[in-house]
Amino acid sequence: MKFSSQRVLHRVPVVLPVLMLVLLMFAPFAQAGVFNPKTTTLSNGMQVVLVENHRAPVVTHMVWYKAGAADEIPGTSGIAHFLEHLMFKGTKTIAPGEFSKIVARNGGQDNAFTTWDYTAYFQNIARDRLGMVMEMEADRMQNLQLSDKVVLPERDVIIEERRMRTDNNPSALLGEQMRNALFMQHPYGRPIIGWLHEMQQLTTQDAMDWYKKWYTPNNAILVVAGDITMDELKPMAEKYYGSIPAHDVPKRVRVKEPTQHAPRKVTLTDARVGQPSMSRYYLAPSYNTENADQAPPLEVFSEILGSGTTSRLYKSLVVDQKLATTAGSFYDPVAMDLSTFGFYAVPRDGVQMADLEAALDDEIAKTLKDGITQKELDEARQRLLDSAVFARDSLSGAARTLGEALAVGLTVDQVESWPDRINAVTLDQVNAAARAVLDDKRSVTGWLLRPKGAKGPGMPTAPVTGEMETH
Known part of the structure; x- marks a missing residue:
């Protein structure tokens, strides 16, 4: 289960890698569980995971x-991410901008991020300062103070963020256009940061409405990882969070994507492009969709076809045919609704994009026709599961993996049983899932091109892989 997520981080200080849930296949570890979390629920409905x-x-x-962004009312795109920024603008007891300064003065780091399905806030800090950050986080869960004086300047900040990270970045622009073409009706086609013309109209009232609608303990999950026991954590959680009143939250609506009848193509030509590239997205199931049983086979398939320098795509397009400098695939099954399965490739100098795309198509067609081999399945499964040794060592990795899964409606048991699902994947399941998902009618292909005769080196660009760049 690859728990990578698409996100917009709150500010620059911390760069965290996209995390994969990678676990052990060996029986003793499988029996012991993955992270072996302990869970409880406070009287106001807030879930606590340790x-x-x-x-x-x-x-x-x-x-x-x-x-998250997919829960926004049409016309207010970006409000989830905007409120994430505004959560640092103070309460009755903490002045605007002081939250992070207090954490830093106590030797910690903090940040936040927004995706289509959730918004999360975190602090990494010494064990004896946990009560302090819990008190501050609980404070802003219920006592956020907003006025035009702080909201409107911060709106300018997120608008500038969009200009810097999207409008001035050809790769990001292409990715935004591709997602909007892939999801014809579904809110996953809406950019997390928002459409510029809608961001410019966001108000203090919009922010407070969003805050009052969703920010309540019974719609939140507390995840703590580190040097503490549940006997110590639960009384602290009750003290700081347990007294916050709960209120009803609306049902989260995800509209059904209509039947798609034709592949789409998006071409972006921009003099700022430093390196041309191509990408392709296919609609794919997640662990929450009707065809959730296809998710584990697709994880294995992505590992075989496009993960690393030993993958089929890399060996074919980069090593053997020498058409590309890099090539790979991506798939993230952790979402409330549909996911994407995709490919990317960067042509070598002098290689035409049409020739590179044709070679990619040929490799995909060959794989779908002939299928993968048992040897490839065994090796890919082993690579995925062996990597789990390191997942246990990451303090924040455990918290992020569990929090992400729970925030989209999965369970602790589903996280802990992931090795069993991967071990149970068969050759027929991988081949069948790949053939079901890689349907051109449910795809978008994107070309990122540099115009002929453009002068200068262009800005650094990367292929659109479906992962929103963090900052």
């Missing part, structure tokens, strides 16, 4: 809200 790790006297403290 992953003990006593290697160092530090903790990761995270609060996840089950609300």
